[in-house]
Amino acid sequence: MYQKKIPELLDCGLAVAIKVIGGKWKAWIIDCIRRGVSRPSAIHREMQAVNPRIINLHLKELEEVGIIYKEIFAEVPARVEYRLTPVGESLLPVIDVMEQWGNAHKDYINRNHADYASGNCQFLQEAN
Amino acid sequence: MYQKKIPELLDCGLAVAIKVIGGKWKAWIIDCIRRGVSRPSAIHREMQAVNPRIINLHLKELEEVGIIYKEIFAEVPARVEYRLTPVGESLLPVIDVMEQWGNAHKDYINRNHADYASGNCQFLQEAN
DNA sequence: CAGGACAGGGAAAAATTTATCCCTGTCCTG
DNA sequence: CAGGACAGGGATAAATTTTTCCCTGTCCTG
Numbered sequence: 001m002y003q004k005k006i007p008e009l010l011d012c013g014l015a016v017a018i019k020v021i022g023g024k025w026k027a028w029i030i031d032c033i034r035r036g037v038s039r040p041s042a043i044h045r046e047m048q049a050v051n052p053r054i055i056n057l058h059l060k061e062l063e064e065v066g067i068i069y070k071e072i073f074a075e076v077p078a079r080v081e082y083r084l085t086p087v088g089e090s091l092l093p094v095i096d097v098m099e100q101w102g103n104a105h106k107d108y109i110n111r112n113h114a115d116y117a118s119g120n121c122q123f124l125q126e127a128n
Numbered sequence: 129m130y131q132k133k134i135p136e137l138l139d140c141g142l143a144v145a146i147k148v149i150g151g152k153w154k155a156w157i158i159d160c161i162r163r164g165v166s167r168p169s170a171i172h173r174e175m176q177a178v179n180p181r182i183i184n185l186h187l188k189e190l191e192e193v194g195i196i197y198k199e200i201f202a203e204v205p206a207r208v209e210y211r212l213t214p215v216g217e218s219l220l221p222v223i224d225v226m227e228q229w230g231n232a233h234k235d236y237i238n239r240n241h242a243d244y245a246s247g248n249c250q251f252l253q254e255a256n
Numbered sequence: 257c258a259g260g261a262c263a264g265g266g267a268a269a270a271a272t273t274t275a276t277c278c279c280t281g282t283c284c285t286g
Numbered sequence: 287c288a289g290g291a292c293a294g295g296g297a298t299a300a301a302t303t304t305t306t307c308c309c310t311g312t313c314c315t316g
Contacts (some may be wrong), residue, residue: 002302004301004302005300005302006275011234012227013224013227013230014155014227016157016228016230016231016234016238017229018146019237020237022146022150023304024303024304025304027143028142039261039262039263040195040264041260041262042314050305051263051305051306053264053265053305054303054305056264056265057265059239065241066237074211076314077263077312077314078313079263080263087237090232090233090254091135091229094225094226094229097221097222098142098146098203099140099142099145100141100308101141101219101222102141102143103143103144104141104143104218105218106140106141108215109147109194109215110138111142112192112194114191130272130273134305151273165291168294169291169293178275179274179275179276181295182273182274184294184295185273185274204282206282206283207292208292208293
């Protein structure tokens with residue numbers, strides 16, 4: 001993995017949470033595993049749009065920090081399944097809260113962002 | 129601002145939440161404003177380690193999506209204060225949840241991350 | 257054997273975010 | 287006037303993340 005040149009803020013809870021969940025596709029991957037889509041190839045199929053390589057990288061990072069772990073079955077051919085660790089499970093409510101907030105306000109956010117250039121201020125308009 | 133070449137996922141609540149709060153210093157900036165540190169120069173002082181230019185960029189992005197808004201006092205010299213919009217206020221509990229989760233698990237996360245190279249698996253060790 | 261599913265990763269490019277440097281103004285105080 | 291606080295941003299570089307391309311294996315089925 002890329003060796004960071006600028007140290008991270010590892011003592012701030014918020015920074016840690018964002019580090020864990022902030023990757024572009026991490027939350028989706030966690031959601032897959034939560035729903036039982038646990039094999040690498042299955043996750044790849046579930047997320048057609050995302051390059052398998054990327055998913056593997058994110059899986060590895062999630063594994064590194066102990067959010068998921070890998071179970072390797074000594075079958076032939078070898079089967080791999082990812083599962084949430086207890087700490088990974090504890091993250092689910094956090095994801096839910098974020099998801100709910102985002103769903104509740106995404107229209108507002110997107111509208112503002114889109115209208116910003118045109119000089120509108122949705123916030124003020126909503127205040128009426 | 130940089131013009132994105134790859135479209136974002138604006139219909140997913142999680143993506144929206146991460147977009148809003150995922151910036152490297154956005155959460156700290158929101159925290160400043162929440163605590164009443166609302167003037168640009170005051171925020172700069174509060175976050176010595178971060179380049180003022182960056183803070184300005186993040187402020188602008190937070191303003192663009194309607195999380196904060198700018199109040200410009202017609203004084204001389206002009207005074208500027210940032211405040212949270214209602215939607216910005218609604219984000220605070222989400223930040224708190226993330227912060228709490230991070231604080232509760234940052235040791236576990238950091239330990240795992242640090243030990244990963246050495247082959248230890250903190251998750252399994254904790255399971256004992 | 258040919259082809260495909262499966263797990264995994266190196267190398268390098270592209271995209272994006274973050275950082276640095278330095279500039280433009282106004283105003284106030286000594 | 288000199289200097290500093292204040293608000294703001296252009297140009298550019300550096301750091302980081304994401305993407306693409308392509309390769310290594312094993313095994314199973316037709």
